[in-house]
Amino acid sequence: MMTQGQRKGMGLVALCLALAVAVAGCAAPAPTPTPTAVPLRPVKVAMGFIPNVQFAPFYVAQSKGYFAQEGLEVTFDYGMESDLMKLLGTGELQFVVGSGDQVILARSQGLPVVYVAQWYRRYPVCVVALEGKGIRTPKDLEGKVVGIPGLYGASYVGWKALARATGLDEARVTLQPIGYTQVAALLEGRVDAAVCYTMNEPIQLREAGHTVNVLEVSDYATLVSNGLITNERTIQEDPALVTALVRAFLRGLRETLDDPDAAFKTCLQYVPEAGGENEARQRAVLRTSVDLWRTDRLGFSEAKAWEESVALMLGSGLITEAPPVEALFTNRFVEAAGVK
Numbered sequence: 001m002m003t004q005g006q007r008k009g010m011g012l013v014a015l016c017l018a019l020a021v022a023v024a025g026c027a028a029p030a031p032t033p034t035p036t037a038v039p040l041r042p043v044k045v046a047m048g049f050i051p052n053v054q055f056a057p058f059y060v061a062q063s064k065g066y067f068a069q070e071g072l073e074v075t076f077d078y079g080m081e082s083d084l085m086k087l088l089g090t091g092e093l094q095f096v097v098g099s100g101d102q103v104i105l106a107r108s109q110g111l112p113v114v115y116v117a118q119w120y121r122r123y124p125v126c127v128v129a130l131e132g133k134g135i136r137t138p139k140d141l142e143g144k145v146v147g148i149p150g151l152y153g154a155s156y157v158g159w160k161a162l163a164r165a166t167g168l169d170e171a172r173v174t175l176q177p178i179g180y181t182q183v184a185a186l187l188e189g190r191v192d193a194a195v196c197y198t199m200n201e202p203i204q205l206r207e208a209g210h211t212v213n214v215l216e217v218s219d220y221a222t223l224v225s226n227g228l229i230t231n232e233r234t235i236q237e238d239p240a241l242v243t244a245l246v247r248a249f250l251r252g253l254r255e256t257l258d259d260p261d262a263a264f265k266t267c268l269q270y271v272p273e274a275g276g277e278n279e280a281r282q283r284a285v286l287r288t289s290v291d292l293w294r295t296d297r298l299g300f301s302e303a304k305a306w307e308e309s310v311a312l313m314l315g316s317g318l319i320t321e322a323p324p325v326e327a328l329f330t331n332r333f334v335e336a337a338g339v340k
Contacts (some may be wrong), residue, residue, distance in 0.1 A: 040073035046084045047097040053267045053286045061252025063266045070244035100224025101157040107323035112232040115329040117299040120225035122218035125158030129193035131211040138166040147178040147191035155195045158217040160316035165221035199288040222308040247337035299334035
């Protein structure tokens, strides 16, 4: 039998236990650990030329955070396209914006580069002449002096493709390297026509009040133009990275196509000199570029276009051996990206 003292002691124990439970119930819950932010992966995308509104899809993807959402911290690097392809092929770069003809040339030289997302749907090279020269067809160029930046690169490839596709007798044309002085050379009468970029010199000339005739290479020949290019090593070792970059880029391209005005405003963050007194011209550049990009199938390459490009380059003597078409491009990453 428990004595009265023992009963009091047990009561005190029970009371203490009850108070301990009550205090524990009122205590603040243990803090939830703050998730550690995963650092973004640095990725460089190398581009030919200089910062320009023509790179709007990349600027939109960057500004909207599409690259960051894929876990990427993308920086843009600029340089001459031929140098970039060599760096890509040797593994010093992972991603380059370049043209299909440069991929064909690089593969013919043994460089393992692969085109993974098409951007331009039409080759952006043309031949421009002032109205008074009476040049309205490629045949009209025979007997004339035609200026060209140099006997290399996209301008030269476009010229060779135009000549081959139309039967233009190149022996009857004086093809004169003039650097990037096409506008001045035309206005000063040093050349009768000039090989130019569709979204550049024709716009400058029209804005200056001149009437021009433009022969678009894409109206006569099929050449695969600019897109996103990587190398076999990156594809083999990190396919998820390729998919992530392609997806973010295509999202930027889709948004640019849907709202070019908003895209132009974004461009001003990256190319501030496109504003002010240059805004009207630069908006025209972007509008013309958008027309070259439009398609129902963002990013997809067509084997036939690659086959025709290879045939043109082989027939024009730009390459001496045709690389396998299936090695030049893949739609695998565009399909995985799922951007419509």
